[in-house]
Amino acid sequence: MNTLSKALQSKIDNKTKPLGALGLLEELAFKIGMIQETESPQILRPSMLVFAADHGITDEKISPYPKEVTWQMVMNFVSGGAAINVFCRQHDISLKVVDAGVDFDFPATASIISAKLARGTKNMLLEPAMDVQLCQAALDKGAELVTNEAQSGTNTIAFGEMGIGNTSASALLMHRFMNLPIEDCIGVGAGLQSDALKHKHEVLKKVSQKYNPKTALETLATFGGLEIAMMTGAIIEAYRNKMLILIDGFIATAALLAAEAFNPNIKNNCVFCHMSNEQGHQKMLKHFDAKPILQLGLRLGEGTGAALAMPIIKSACAFLNEMASFADAGVSNKD
Numbered sequence: 001m002n003t004l005s006k007a008l009q010s011k012i013d014n015k016t017k018p019l020g021a022l023g024l025l026e027e028l029a030f031k032i033g034m035i036q037e038t039e040s041p042q043i044l045r046p047s048m049l050v051f052a053a054d055h056g057i058t059d060e061k062i063s064p065y066p067k068e069v070t071w072q073m074v075m076n077f078v079s080g081g082a083a084i085n086v087f088c089r090q091h092d093i094s095l096k097v098v099d100a101g102v103d104f105d106f107p108a109t110a111s112i113i114s115a116k117l118a119r120g121t122k123n124m125l126l127e128p129a130m131d132v133q134l135c136q137a138a139l140d141k142g143a144e145l146v147t148n149e150a151q152s153g154t155n156t157i158a159f160g161e162m163g164i165g166n167t168s169a170s171a172l173l174m175h176r177f178m179n180l181p182i183e184d185c186i187g188v189g190a191g192l193q194s195d196a197l198k199h200k201h202e203v204l205k206k207v208s209q210k211y212n213p214k215t216a217l218e219t220l221a222t223f224g225g226l227e228i229a230m231m232t233g234a235i236i237e238a239y240r241n242k243m244l245i246l247i248d249g250f251i252a253t254a255a256l257l258a259a260e261a262f263n264p265n266i267k268n269n270c271v272f273c274h275m276s277n278e279q280g281h282q283k284m285l286k287h288f289d290a291k292p293i294l295q296l297g298l299r300l301g302e303g304t305g306a307a308l309a310m311p312i313i314k315s316a317c318a319f320l321n322e323m324a325s326f327a328d329a330g331v332s333n334k335d
């Protein structure tokens with residue numbers, strides 16, 4: 001253990017409690033301290049970026065919802081009516097909505113960061129979702145947005161998404177990056193019933209068999225979405241800025257799988273906020289040897305799981321900074 005890790009562990013162990021009595025909170029406090037390189041970590045100006053984009057694969061009817069729901073939900077975000085708005089307001093998280101590639105022209109007056117690089121991806125059953133140039137542009141834009149957040153004083157960042165069809169893209173990325181059978185990676189998404197779920201399996205299996213990308217960039221371009229690629233670039237840049245990165249559910253963790261393929265050390269800055277009810281997410285968490293903070297049966301996306309975990313993350317810092325030590329309180333420690 002280096003000097004900081006020893007000091008952090010000693011500070012945690014000498015609080016007025018039995019050793020390990022605060023469980024996962026102690027692990028969180030230690031991890032946040034190591035990321036921020038301090039014995040007194042703080043959550044400063046926490047930020048949530050929600051990336052939205054459309055997916056060409058929806059032409060194959062792999063979702064129970066039409067793709068128009070993507071732009072309609074973005075407008076719901078803008079008007080403050082979605083779950084992510086509620087939870088970000090509740091927990092004092094700055095929320096920004098990013099149009100990464102929605103097939104809709106938003107009003108100029110809408111409070112949306114315009115980063116539209118295309119009007120959605122291509123239909124993967126016919127051609128790759130993106131070419132590598134477009135995918136790289138999405139990675140770069142995600143990085144630029146995080147740089148802006150870092151410059152504003154943010155040291156803790158979370159990412160959400162909205163995009164009808166993005167569980168299909170995420171399942172394919174998981175399948176390739178984790179080398180698992182596609183069947184093990186597909187879930188119900190936005191609520192598919194049995195016949196429709198069987199159809200989704202058939203379509204994604206055909207997509208998988210059609211391509212053999214070699215590099216991380218090619219894989220992300222072939223199977224990803226513009227919002228997933230932008231989120232991947234954002235995660236990579238957040239790591240470069242030594243930020244605490246709050247990982248949400250299935251789609252956000254698929255973006256992390258892609259980011260890991262570019263830099264395996266990125267997971268060291270990540271806190272896994274919840275275990276999604278989407279079946280593939282549990283396998284992803286096992287891949288990262290993650291201990292999710294919450295397990296609430298969520299499968300909404302939008303960054304909601306990350307927002308809900310925020311008070312627990314703040315509590316991990318609070319006990320480390322504010323709780324008395326045995327020496328402070330004049331309490332006898334065990335021999």
